[in-house]
Amino acid sequence: MSRLDSFIRRMTSQKIILEHLVDQVNEIEGPILELGLGNGRTYDHLREIYPEKEIFVFDFDMTCHPSSAPDAEHMILGDIRETLAFCGPRVKAKAAFAHIDIGSADPTYDLAIASWLSPLMDERIAPGGFILTALELDLPNFETVEKPEGIHPGRYHIYRKVSGT
Ligand SMILES: C[S@@+](CC[C@H](N)C(=O)[O-])C[C@H]1O[C@@H](n2cnc3c(N)ncnc32)[C@H](O)[C@@H]1O
Incomplete structure (x- = not known):
């Protein structure tokens, strides 16, 4: 499969799953x-x-198209490894949903991200809340949710928090 086809398939899957989860x-x-x-x-x-x-949006920097810029209150700048643990006073409630789009093309780097990100996600997600990510996370308080039809197996993971606070 060409890189263009692979990119289109990835973006299509991302959109299908984002929309699939809305009601829940x-x-x-x-x-x-x-x-x-x-x-x-x-x-x-x-x-x-x-x-x-x-x-609430997290990134090192705000380099998006101006039409897609979050306001200052909702843009949390810095390394997520540092900011996620301390965003409570700004974000206030635990999250109903997190979309994680910070993976790389390097499996070793992705494993390293997953190891620091998993416990942080557990802290920030409300009971019953969802995570959509291309990274395989280690989340004992979550179950894996089945993906909608047509999504390539292994491409994305949907997790739902079923225990813990
Ligand atoms: C693939 S892009 C996100 C694409 C975006 N969801 C979109 O649709 O345009 C990944 C982004 O994650 C940010 N990122 C990766 N690791 C990060 C980290 N540890 N802390 C903060 N931002 C990070 C990068 O700066 C980059 O802007």
Whole structure:
């Protein structure tokens, strides 16, 4: 498969799963966390499909298209490894949903991210809340949720918090 085909398949899967989760996420109280603003494409989509939810976005820097820029209150700048643990006073409630888009093309680096990110995610997600990520996380308080039809196995993971606080 060409890299273009692979990119299109990845973006299509991302959009299908984001939209698939909307009704279930809306049943859970709490904001949405977007980890990795990048160009702002998925943030822009999240704010379209979740008009009632507050969305907090994390990235080292804000380099997105100006039309997709979060306001200052909702943009949390810095290394997520440092900011996620201390965002409580700003974000206030635990999150109903986190979309994690900070993986790399390097499996070793991704394993390193997963090891520091997993416990931080457990702390920040509300009971019943969801995570969508391309990274395989180690989340004992979560179950793996089946993906909608047509999504390539292993490409994305959906986790739901079923125990803990
Ligand atoms: C693939 S891009 C996100 C794409 C974005 N979701 C979109 O649709 O445009 C990944 C982003 O994650 C950010 N990122 C990766 N690791 C990070 C970390 N540890 N702390 C903060 N930001 C990080 C990068 O700076 C980059 O902007």
